[in-house]
Amino acid sequence: MRIALLQMTGSIDPAHNADMLVEGIAEAKAGGARMLFTPEMSGLLDRDRKRAAAHLAVEGEDPVLAAVRKAAAEQAIWLHLGSLALRADAGPSEDSGRLVNRGFVIDDSGDIRARYDKIHLFDVDLDTGESWRESSTYDAGEQAVIADTPLGPLGLSVCYDLRFADLYRTLSDAGATLLGIPAAFTVPTGKAHWHVLMRARAIESAAFVIAAAQVGRHEDGRETYGHSLVVDPWGEILLDMEETSGVGFADIDTTRIDEVRRRIPVLDHRRAFAAPEPSA
Template sequence: MRVALFQSCTGIDPEANAAAIVSAIDQAKAGGADILFTPEMSGLLDRDRTRAADNLADEAHDRVLAAVRAAATKAGIWVHLGSLALSGERRDGRLVNRGLLIDDAGTIRARYDKIHLFDVDLPSGESWRESAAYAPGGQAVVAGTPWGRMGLSICYDLRFPDLFRTLSDAGAVILSVPAAFTVPTGRAHWHILLRARAIEAGAFVIAAAQAGAHADGRATYGHSLVIDPWGDVLLDMQGENGVGFADLDMKRVADVRSRIPVLAHRRPIAPATLA
């Protein structure tokens, strides 16, 4: 299995963002990839919610999603569109942060709404309140693919190992973690958390990331990664935006899991009691 990752610096113009993803799809296909992975918020990254509202739509009318589905069909390649901000999907009016797995015929095979929302105050002075505009998802998602089952997550989900245990218990051998990590948290935790998730699950981890100084004023860490089930880094795109490639030997999953059978050794644990 050959994977391609699109590391981008997504801006505030959905048309430009769509064009960049379509170009990445063509590059991925030309490079022999079976599937392209894009970062969180691939269609629009705009912290000005008033301005962003004019560029948001529901899934059926999202311009970026339509362009990606058409390009995937034309190129004959799968795409994991890391996530889009979508409006009009909920009765309460809140947005969803949704990842979509699209096959080589342009069909949406799976949808995942981000469960854990990024509400933090960082020592750097950055403050984020994702829950002020977004509703959390409530369902873990594992999707069937020609290469094995894929578990879906988004960015801040990375910090919650119970989600990844749920995904690997459901048979996931590939874990996708599209992200727009901040620079301070990326420097501190990005590599170690992704390697830990791969080792715990005995699975490949594919993490396409945003990178650079964005038009809305934020900065993201980059370092899109592909990690094998042993925790070895197969690809690190550093701070360079564009399309990167990695080859996955899916037999590696069974090999690693046979050597250290942590999935077979998992046991249900009752809630802790106070002694």
């Protein structure tokens, strides 16, 4: 089955990003893809919070989400919209200025089949001088999510989630055979860890990893790593888009999942165990 990944250099203008997404949906369909995967922060990539605030909306009023749902229906293609920055629209954070980093699975009729709020938030100071504090703005998700898709059960995650193997164990234990990991990875961390972690998540889960990424120099001054990947359950890289913007394609054979899981049945061999006793 053919899938497509959109690797993009997201801007501070949601209308521009929406145009790129709609064009990507059309290109994916024309290339024979059953489903398109897009990066984290597909609708807006802007670390200037004051400037970004003018463009942020709750889910039901977000113009980028509306545009891609319409395009998915018109093109009759499934879509994993990696994530959008949205105003929190439920619970104690409503109208508080807090945000969520939310991914969506949208079917070929434009209906939303699943939502996932990023669980692990990126709070770090890098040696380059970059400092990120997602928790100062975003509310963390609390629920792992699997979406039924034409490709099979797709476990959802976003970017920094990649570093937390227990999330992917939970997803694969619950039946996920594909793992979506959209991202806007920094260049230093990408060079150090991107490929090895993506391959590790695929191997330990005996599942396909599909990771659409942001790439290049952005209007807000950040630089992202790119290298959108498709990795098979054996850890083989089927697609690496390197630093090129646009739509890439990969043909995946889902029978490979059962083949690998028979060859090394890691899921069957998982066991619960006690934590170490505290030292005296």
